[in-house]
Amino acid sequence: MSACEFESVEKCLESHLPEAELTEVQRILFGKETKKLDLPASAVEAASERDFELKGYRFDAVQEQLRPPRRIRVGLIQHRIVLPTDAPILDQITAMHNRIGELVEVAAMCGVNIICFQETWTMPFAFCTREKDPWTEFAESAEEGNTTRFCQELAKKYNMVVVSPILEREELHSTLWNTAVVISNSGNVLGKSRKNHIPRIGDFNESTYYMEGDTGHTVFQTQFGKIAVNICYGRHHPLNWFMYSINGAEIIFNPSATVGALSEPMWSIEARNAAIANHCFTCAINRVGTEHFKSEFTSAHHDFGHFYGSSYVAAPDGSRTPGLSRTRDGLLVVEMDLNLNRQISDKWSFKMTGRYAEYAEELTKAVRHDFKPKIVKE
Numbered sequence: 463m464s465a466c467e468f469e470s471v472e473k474c475l476e477s478h479l480p481e482a483e484l485t486e487v488q489r490i491l492f493g494k495e496t497k498k499l500d501l502p503a504s505a506v507e508a509a510s511e512r513d514f515e516l517k518g519y520r521f522d523a524v525q526e527q528l529r530p531p532r533r534i535r536v537g538l539i540q541h542r543i544v545l546p547t548d549a550p551i552l553d554q555i556t557a558m559h560n561r562i563g564e565l566v567e568v569a570a571m572c573g574v575n576i577i578c579f580q581e582t583w584t585m586p587f588a589f590c591t592r593e594k595d596p597w598t599e600f601a602e603s604a605e606e607g608n609t610t611r612f613c614q615e616l617a618k619k620y621n622m623v624v625v626s627p628i629l630e631r632e633e634l635h636s637t638l639w640n641t642a643v644v645i646s647n648s649g650n651v652l653g654k655s656r657k658n659h660i661p662r663i664g665d666f667n668e669s670t671y672y673m674e675g676d677t678g679h680t681v682f683q684t685q686f687g688k689i690a691v692n693i694c695y696g697r698h699h700p701l702n703w704f705m706y707s708i709n710g711a712e713i714i715f716n717p718s719a720t721v722g723a724l725s726e727p728m729w730s731i732e733a734r735n736a737a738i739a740n741h742c743f744t745c746a747i748n749r750v751g752t753e754h755f756k757s758e759f760t761s762a763h764h765d766f767g768h769f770y771g772s773s774y775v776a777a778p779d780g781s782r783t784p785g786l787s788r789t790r791d792g793l794l795v796v797e798m799d800l801n802l803n804r805q806i807s808d809k810w811s812f813k814m815t816g817r818y819a820e821y822a823e824e825l826t827k828a829v830r831h832d833f834k835p836k837i838v839k840e
């Protein structure tokens with residue numbers, strides 16, 4: 463990774479703006495201020511020793527008369543690969559498990575209830591190469607694989623729901639998928655959500671490796687709230703977020719792998735807009751660093767460019783946390799009162815005022831080959 467990568471917009475604003483102007487700029491850019499969360503000193507110390515960024519924020523809701531608050535904590539983890547991409551596969555996976563183990567332990571110290579890792583977190587993002595060998599060897603069973611077993615142990619030990627996005631191998635049908643495994647805090651596999659939109663852009667040659675998901679827009683009822691997983695490229699599709707919301711998602715995670723030159727101006731907008739439009743919380747997670755590959759890709763590169771991290775959480779009222787850095791491993795701990803979803807829904811009523819039957823009728827016509835756009839001409 464380049465030593466001079468820009469660290470973050472937030473840091474830059476803090477360093478260069480006078481205090482009064484900074485407050486105003488932050489209000490306009492990020493919405494209602496998210497309060498800093500007091501995290502235990504032991505956690506702060508452990509994060510510093512283990513060389514990762516630790517940040518904590520809180521979204522409050524109004525105290526209601528009839529419902530108690532529903533405060534929970536989510537943890538988002540972003541990280542670089544630990545070993546070079548040509549190290550033995552098992553060593554790479556084991557090193558990544560160890561690294562995540564260190565971060566999850568700190569998340570537990572911070573009282574995190576639901577944790578989500580980045581897209582295909584056990585491996586380099588090797589889909590740029592178009593080589594099958596050795597990358598498909600990273601694929602594992604969602605139910606029985608070593609990574610799921612590892613996450614089950616974490617879930618039980620820390621009483622935490624774990625969302626673990628991996629490259630899935632389904633032996634029965636000889637199929638690979640890009641899948642988020644959802645593990646309950648009991649340690650049981652609650653289910654899985656497969657990436658349902660595959661990118662066809664730049665070096666994101668993912669259709670070479672796995673199929674478009676077949677799990678629809680599943681929502682998982684956990685002890686801490688109803689969650690869903692919209693993997694990476696799915697965040698560009700407003701209807702994808704919407705369908706998870708229609709099925710009742712209160713928090714939608716978006717584990718991603720994306721690079722600066724391609725998507726960075728869109729990053730801070732898409733998940734945030736989804737939180738606003740769907741009266742829910744959204745959690746955008748991106749990996750960090752530059753990953754080098756031995757063989758040149760068809761685009762004549764040996765790396766993808768810089769994965770810019772910047773993981774953040776957005777709330778239904780349009781506010782958002784600052785992001786983690788663009789360059790470092792990090793854990794973002796966010797406390798949220800899920801009552802905010804209904805409070806904002808009652809205030810703005812986007813979901814109530816949507817004309818779904820009308821859209822459905824028009825869409826049904828629009829997807830037909832004999833569709834004629836409804837345009838009035840003079």
Ligand SMILES: NC(=O)NCCC(=O)O
Nearest residue numbers: 661666694695719720725
């Ligand atoms: N992993 C992935 O789907 N990346 C595609 C690029 C993007 O959506 O920014």
